[in-house]
Amino acid sequence: MNVSPGSCRDTVVLAAVEQAIDKLNKDRVEGYIFGLHRLRNVNQMEHGNVGMVFYLTMDVLETNCHVLSRKTTEACEIRSYADSPVYGQCKAVIYISPRPSVVHLYQYNCVVRPVSRQKVASFCPDCPTYMSVDNDKIQKTAALSVEKFNSKRSQANHFAVLQVTLAQASMAWGILYVVEFTIQETTCSSNTDSSTASLCRLMSCRLAHRGHCKGSFFKVRGSKETVNVNCEVFKRNPQVCSYRPLGTVTILPALGLPMTTPSTTPYVSHQPVGVQGTVNPGVFGMSPPVIVPFPTTVSVQCPAEVQAEDHFVRELFAEDSLFKTAA
Numbered sequence: 001m002n003v004s005p006g007s008c009r010d011t012v013v014l015a016a017v018e019q020a021i022d023k024l025n026k027d028r029v030e031g032y033i034f035g036l037h038r039l040r041n042v043n044q045m046e047h048g049n050v051g052m053v054f055y056l057t058m059d060v061l062e063t064n065c066h067v068l069s070r071k072t073t074e075a076c077e078i079r080s081y082a083d084s085p086v087y088g089q090c091k092a093v094i095y096i097s098p099r100p101s102v103v104h105l106y107q108y109n110c111v112v113r114p115v116s117r118q119k120v121a122s123f124c125p126d127c128p129t130y131m132s133v134d135n136d137k138i139q140k141t142a143a144l145s146v147e148k149f150n151s152k153r154s155q156a157n158h159f160a161v162l163q164v165t166l167a168q169a170s171m172a173w174g175i176l177y178v179v180e181f182t183i184q185e186t187t188c189s190s191n192t193d194s195s196t197a198s199l200c201r202l203m204s205c206r207l208a209h210r211g212h213c214k215g216s217f218f219k220v221r222g223s224k225e226t227v228n229v230n231c232e233v234f235k236r237n238p239q240v241c242s243y244r245p246l247g248t249v250t251i252l253p254a255l256g257l258p259m260t261t262p263s264t265t266p267y268v269s270h271q272p273v274g275v276q277g278t279v280n281p282g283v284f285g286m287s288p289p290v291i292v293p294f295p296t297t298v299s300v301q302c303p304a305e306v307q308a309e310d311h312f313v314r315e316l317f318a319e320d321s322l323f324k325t326a327a
Contacts, residue, residue, distance in 0.1 A: 002045065002046070003043050003044070003045045003055070003292060003295050003297075004043065004044060004045075004297075005041075005042070005043055005044075005297050005298070005299035005300070005301070005302075006042040006043060006044040006054070006299060006301070006302075007042070007299065007301035007302070008039045008040075008041070008042060008299065008301055008302035008303055008304035009301060009304060009305075010042075012052075013039070013042050013044070013054065014039065014304075015096075016052075016054040016056065016094055016096055017036060017039050017054075017056055017058060018036075019094060019096065019103050019105075020054070020056055020058070020092040020094045020105060020108070021034065021035075021036050021058065021060075021073060021090075022072065022073065023094070023103070023105040024090065024092055024105060024108040024110070024246075024247060025067060025073065026067075026070060027105065027108075027245050027246050027247065028067045028245055028249065029067065029068070029239075029240045029243055029245060030067065030249075031062075031066075031067055031165070031249055031251075032062045032063055032064070032065060032066055032067065032086070032165070033062075033063045033065045033066070033067055033069070033071065033073060033076050034060040034061070034062060034063065034073070034090065034110070034112075035060065035061050035062075035063050035073045035076065035078050036058055036059075036060060036073070037058075037059040037060060037061045037087070037306065037313065037317075038058070038059040038303055038304055038306050038317075039056065039057075039058055039059075039302065039303060039304040040057040040058060040059055040089065040302060040303045040304075041056075041057040041298055041299055041302045041303065042054060042055065042056055042057070042299060042302060043055040043295040043297055043299070045289070045292070047095065047097070047289040048097065050097055050098055050099055051095060051096070051097035051102070051289065052095070052096055052097070053093065053094070053095045053289050053291065054092075054093070054094050054095075054096065055091075055092075055093055055294055055295050056090075056091065056092045056093075056094065057089065057090075057091050058089065058090045058091075058092065059087070059088075059089055059303075059317060059323065060087070060088055060089065060090050060110065060112070061078045061079070061085065061086070061087050061313065062078070062079055062085065062086035062087070062112065063076035063077060063078055063079065064076060064077050064078075064079055064083065065077075066165070066180075066182065066212040068182065068210055068211075068212060068234050068237070068240065069212065069232065069234060070234070070237075081115065081119075081120055081123045081124055081127065081312045082120075082124050082127040082128075084114060084115070084120075084128070084129075084130055084166060084168055085114070085115045085120075085312075085313075085316075086112050086113065086114050086115070086251075087112060087113065087115065087313070087316050087317065087320075087323075088110060088111050088112025088113060088252075088323065089110070089111060089112075089322075089323045090108055090109070090110040091108065091109045091110075091294060092105065092107070092108040092109075092247070093105075093106040093107050093108075093291055093294070094106065095288075095289055105246060106246070106291055107246050107247050108246065108247030108248075109247055109248055110247070110248065110249040110250070111249075111250045111252060111322070112249065112250070112251055112252070113251065113252040113253065113254055113255065113320075114130055114251075114253075114254050115254060115255075115316060116254035116255055116256055116257070117129040117130060117254070118256075119254075119255075119315075119316070123312055126170065126172040126173075127170065128168035128169055128170040128176060128178055129168060129169065129170070130167065130168060130254075131167040131168060131169045131177075132167065133164040133165070133166070133167045133179075135167060137169070137177055137217075138164060138167040138169075138177060138179055139164070140217075141177040141178075141179045141215060141216070141217040141227075142161050142164050142179045142181045142215060143161065144215070144217060144227045145179060145181075145213060145215025145216070145217075145227060145228075145229040146159060146160065146161050146181075146183060146213065146215070146229070147194050147197070148215075148227050148228075148229045149183075149213060149215075149229045149231045150190065150192075150194070150197070151194070153190040153191070154190075155185070155190055155209070155233060156189070156190060157185045157186055157187070157188060157189055157190055157203070158185075158186045158188040158189065158190055158192045158197055158200050159183040159184065159185055159186065159211065159231075159233075160183060160184060160186050160197070160200060160202060161181050161182075161183060162181070162182040162183055162184045162202075162210070163181060163182045164179055164180070164181045165180045165181055165182060165212075166178075166179065166180040167179050167180075173220070174218060174219055174220035174221070175217070175218065175219045175220075176216065176217070176218050177216065177217045177218075178214070178215075178216045179214070179215050179216070180212065180213065180214045180215075181212070181213055181215070182210060182211065182212050182213075183210065183211045183212070183213055183231065183233075184202050184203070184205075184208050184209075184210050184211075185202075185203045185207075185208040185209045185210070186200035186201060186202055186203055186208075187200060187201050187202075187203050188200035188201075205238070205240070205241035206236075206238040206241050207236070208236070209233050209234065209235070209236055210233075210234055210237070210240070211231050211232055211233035211234055212231070212232055212234075213229055213230065213231035213232075214229070214230050214231075215227065215228065215229040215230075216228050216229075252322075255319065255320055
C-alpha cells in the first residue's frame, strides 16, 4: 500500500477528477451541483496491474443547478458575484480501473461557504445579497411564487414548497426579494383553489415529483407588486427518499462571521478523513483495494493552473486560510 504524490497536470488524474466531481454530485440529495475550479492536490495508490486509488483535494464553486436535476456540471453555470456565489473544497477518494472497467467513489467530504455581503458589495454595490431563508418576507415570496406556478396548471397536481434553498434581497431600485426553493407534488389536483391549497398533503415521497424553482417579488413605491417564477419539475426519483449519501457537505458562515450551527450537516472539521465501509469484491474482479486515511503529503506538481482565472474567485481562495492547505 504505497501511497505517493501525483501530478495535477497528469491527464489520467484529471480524468479521475472529472469522474469524482460527477459521482459526488449525483450522490447528493440536497444543495447545488458543484463545479471544479482547481485540482489542489493528489495522492495515488496502485491496486493490481492497472487499477489506481486517487485521493483528491479539489477547489469547487457552486453552480445554479440543484442536485435533484441530475444534470452534469457542464450543463450548469457557476454562480457569479451577482448571484450569491458559494465556494469551498472537496476531498474525495475514488478507485478507477480500465480492465475490468470500474469507477467507484468511496467517500467525499466537502466544506463550502457563501461569499460575504461585504465582498459582493466591493465588486457590485447594487447586487442582491444573502438573507436568512427563515425571513418572513422570503417565506412570503416563496409562497406567492409557488402559487403563481400552480395557477399555470402545467402539472397534473398541485405543488407545495418543500425547502427554501437560497434567499437574496436588494433595495437598490425598489424592494426586491429573490428566492430559490424545492417543491413537491401534493395529493390535490392542479384545479385546487389557492384558498384551500394549505390543506393539501404532500404525496408520498416515492410517488411524488419534485422540482426546483426561482421566484422573485419586486415593488417600486407607488406601483403594483410583481411576482415572477420559473420552475423545473424533475422525474420521479425514489432514491432520494431514504438514501444515505457516501459523504458530507458542510456549509459554514461567510468569512469573518462567527461559527453557528451549519445549515446542512453537523460540522465536520475539514481535516483528512479515513474511509470506512466494504464493497462487494465482485465489482472489482479481484479483492477491493484497502483504503488508507487521507494522505497529508503535498505534491510538488500541484496545484493545477487555472486558465483565465476570474479575479473575484482568485481573491476568494487567496483570502480564506481554510482552503489554502492543499492536502
